[in-house]
Amino acid sequence: MTQIISRKDLLSWLERLIGERIVIAPARSNGMVLFQRASRAEDIVLDFDNTALSPKESFLPLSEALFTVDKENGNIKLMPTTVDEETVFFGIRPCDARGMALIDAPLLAAPADALYQQHRARTTLIGLACSQAGPECFCTSMGIAPDDPSNVDIMLTKVDDSYIVQAITEKGKALLPSDLIAESEVMPPPAPSLQAVLTEGIVEVMPGVFEAPYWSRLADRCLHCNICAYVCPTCYCFDIRDYIDEGSIERVRSWESCQSPGFTRLAGGYDPRSTKGARLRQRFYHKLSYFPEHFGLIGCVGCGRCVRYCPVNIDIREVISDIQKLGAQSEC
């Protein structure tokens, strides 16, 4: 027996949720689909490949004050930022859900990032299975399925005009609108099939090709903007600066990317990764070598955003196959 909810009931459920808490859902904006705070259920978009930016934006915001320090008649008061409102994050794809899990690994490992932890704790993730695949999707090659319900609290899978509802976690179960859900025999449709990217052996071959000239040649055309890192669901690098304004201090954390020129500039001006090749190489070593070493999983979920948005088409799938060929050559 599967539980099912009609499209109409789903929207009314979302409308109810909007009344109670913050609801972030896909919305159309300037020819793109972006996760935005929904004020009306009918603004929510249900049929889309994937959003331009990843859900991490809601947990690790573009910019966020970690704490503020004020001086009131002599004594110093430090007020950390807290996340007090409950949020429902609706419409997260399985690849992005895996992305959240991947970011959880470093950020929630003790000592956990307090603010990120609060964002995650206060948010209920409602997953939405993919009904068709985008041209650049390759999540299956990363061990994810278009209808994979892991890493979310509730999983919805579209079938004809309604959605199969699966409560995955207690938090999800608590949120389910039992009055709108019906029992049904209907079976989930087969998951769409995707092109496969052979990734086995990539982690092992990486250490051997660190000095290969391949990286600097690949970086020739790289513009070193931050698009690939900012659209990627598994990139979590950030920069922290203090802002002083008339005596009160605010510590701000903002997104940063290993590609931007000043990322590894040390005091005194020396930059260990000053060349273009070194910076681009770092992106792929983090995802395909260092991350698996520390957390056991490849740091890529196959969402294909970096492939689609990179201005000069540096395609991670191509890089993986080039590296595998390179690794094979150097062995024999």
Place this chain on the structure above:
Amino acid sequence: MIEGYQPKIIGFLCNWCGYAGADLAGTSRITYPANIRVIRVPCSGRVDPLLVLKSFQRGADGVLIAGCHPGECHYVEGNYYTRRRFALFHPFLEYLGIEKERFRVEWVSASEGKKFSKLVSSFTEELAKLGPRREA
């Protein structure tokens, strides 16, 4: 006119003419509204568009640049560059939603104290009519 609203003007005055003109308005005891905050610069050509933009962002309702009359610049050519730079930046700010009345580039010589005081009065009046700026 909003009751009690006092527009805030940031004035970049060139040391040799604008600032000296303002000094002369002082020594001649010519009163004008207290809405202007003066920042002294060696030459109107020293004013960077970034400073004008940050002034607006910081809450200025109006920004004034007062330099020497073209041809009378203490540094000979300074105000020619000011003229070019802000003849371009002024309509650009207007294009971005900052009303053109909020930004003025004027030539005030060291002997034009009265002109300076009239300039501040008319600018304050005009800004009072326009009302406060919306937040960016």
Place this chain on the structure above:
Amino acid sequence: MQEGLDLMPQIRDKARELLTSGAVDCVIGYERASDGLTARPLFAYEPNDVDKLIFDQTCAHNLARFLVNKRDSTVAIVAKPCDSRAINLLLAEKQIQRERVYVIGVVCPGIVEATWGQIGDKLQARCQLCREHTPLVYDFLVGEPPAEEPPAEPYHDVAEMEAKSAAEKHSFWAEQFARCIRCYACRQACPGCYCTECFAEQLDPLWVGIRIAPMENEVWHIIRAFHLAGRCIACNECERVCPVNIPLSLLNRKLEKDVLELFGFRSGLSAEAVPPLATFKKEERLGMSE
């Protein structure tokens, strides 16, 4: 079959000749992208890379942007007319040396709207307005120069924006800038933006800073555009690469229009031109009082 494909053999032959003769260390051109439809920049070092060179109506990138990274070697570059204007700009601002750049000029059929995996049939807006279909500077020209006819109304969209009320303009740009994620792709793609440390990344003085918020985004976009006033060569790469579709050409071309009206100057037409904000004419009034 897109126009311009017939130019490919000539480009390849010239590239092979330059590489085998050792006249250049590398040829910067275009190759097919991983979607099999659009194009991406190619750095050909050996003669046998030459067969990857293509040229069609998806070759949008302004390759002149890469010349500042190849200052200490001699390179050849495939240059559309807009790219050639960028080369003039870089020469005028002493960033490259003419004798170290061999320009393979290509008569441009115009570039079509395209994103990864998808090609439109409509020419890009900038190409519809383009007045020079023949590169302004080249060592070797590929293609027949067509007769030039000036476009209808090059700045109609800018005029529309100018006609709006202050409130409308303010809310329009506020909404656009609010979407900016400060990935700086617009800067990195621009041939005119070659500063080692951009003003936006400097912390002292703190003009922008790292906070990604409407106020900081506004300073970034206004000053980026103004730093290109009288310099922008309208290749429109900044708008094309923007991941959140901010209409940057509306900003650049407003300044381009005003620079033309106020100073009668167009950027990139000659390698000796002094940018308009670094010079003046005593007798001009420019609408300023007196």
Place this chain on the structure above:
Amino acid sequence: MARIGVFICHCGTNIAGTVDIAEVMAAAEKMPQVVFVDDNKYTCSEPGQASIRDAIIANRLNRVVIGSCSPRMHEMTFRRTVAAAGLNPYLLEIANLREHCSWVHSGDTVAATAKAIELVRMAVAKVSRAEALFPKEIGLTKRALVVGGGVAGIQAALDIADAGYEVVLVEREPSIGGHMAQLDKTFPTLDCSACILTPKMVDVAQHPKITLLTYAEVQKVNGFVGNFEVEILHKAKKVDHSKCTGCGTCWQKCPEKLPSEFDHGLGQRTAIYIPFAQAVPPKPVIDTEHCRYMKYLEFMEQGKEGKKPPQCLICEKLCPTGAIDWEQQDQVSTEQFGAIVVATGYQAFDAAVYGEYGAGRYPDVISGLQLERLMNASGPTSGEVIRPSDGSHPQTVVFVSCVGSRDDQKGRSYCSKVCCMYMAKHAIMLKEHDPEIQSYIFYIDIRAGGKDYEEFAQRAQEEYGALYLRGRVSKIYPQNGKLIVCGEDSLIGRPVEIAADLVVLATGMIPSAGAAEMARRLNISCDSNNFFIEAHPKLRPVETLTDGVFLAGSCIGPRDIPECVAQGSAAAAKVAALFSHDTLTSDPMTATIDAMRCIGCLLCVEACPFNAIDSLVTSDGRTVAGVIESVCEGCGLCVSTCRPGAANLRGFTQQQLLAEVMVL
């Protein structure tokens, strides 16, 4: 960490009268990095400055803000105060609480106090980003240039030379002497003008330290104080002064006669001439425009048709020493100077603007200077006062005051200061020339403010019978040989008509021709009347805002001879003071360029008005821009031209100006 001290000045009641000092001090205490706040009744006084010095030492202050009058007034004074306490003088910022606040918002004390607090907050923000600056020593050419050979220029040149320094005196007329040489007597002592001036002119010619360049003009001035580079145009005299002995044969025999500028058209001079008998140098120049031989040469060269002018050459034939040199051409010399004194003097207001007085139409309506020439023994009539129309002796002479002065519509708004005195002088001297003459003087107010001036004016009325009529002249028209002067006598309230034989217009003083152009060349500013603007009307009357350029005499505004001489000496004293040191300390507020951020586009080199930036190659082979600090004037143009923010300006850095903006 900055430890800022804030000192608020009452300036007696000038500031305290409008701004609530206590409230400002209370607000200042809360400002970031402020550790000490104090106030003074008169900060610029000795006790005021002493209290600051002590506070700096006692509280280990490393930055100072003074809320007082305009920095243009006492910035120098307070820098010395701060330096005396051992603190770098540039770690000081002044908030202009007087000229920009209390004096202009006297009606609204609440707003004035609020503004004063914000001005102090801005100064604190700016000084918190200030850095210690250290002036540099630059070389100094101990050689002075004096522009203009009138009495002021002569006095300046003599005093500088007497102080032991080289002087070059440049005069564009053939002889020095200026307008004073044209006068007959001077008020109030009735000294003969030539008798007191000529000895000084001769001193100039004979002084070993003075190089006299007449018939020469300053064309271009580059450089800065201590290191001026001046291009001087030597107009071709066509006479070799090294050979010429000044015997006078040439100008006595020269056939070409034309009106003499020196005599204001009343007398005549020849094509080869000296302007007046006591001219210094007493050697002639050839007026190439009117010289018959020059016209002959021009005619031959251009091969025009028509009557060929005579091939004159009389002067060349008669000259005993063969001094005539037709080949002489204009030359330009470039010379180094450490200081420049500008004494370009005045010219009389052209009364033709007043059609109703008939100046220029009726020959018997003359200007004051023309009367001087008539009365002058070496003048065109050898001192005999005649009517230019028929040469007869005038019985009734009418003087009209304020012609061109005190008149916003047709003339200048200012009073020319000397006319009342020279009208009285003329009335006295006419009586001495011919006791029968009766002088009438139409006046608005008699301005006789100098020493013995009032007594002199009284004598003109009591002893010499001059009749003063208080009123303006409306019209002058000829009627059977006489000039009917219609005016009014406001004291008796009735119009008055006088049939005059001679009318003398007391024309005002305006700057000499080309003053505005000279100001641009010297890069000093002039006011709306083209008089040069002094650095401060009361405190620095002979200096300009351009270091090393000084002013003297009536080029600053209408003034009489004692003032011109006094200012000539004052300017000379300033030059001597400047030259008393071997080197000059340069203003450290110059531009800086950060080679790390500089991208070598060199747009700043294009923009710099003083060519103070050139390109240089760094150790890693990059071409970047570099500032020549001794030439940089500190305008900051390069800073706003530099996109990557490599250029900055000490004292007005981007950080400081942004800090001022961000505290609002």
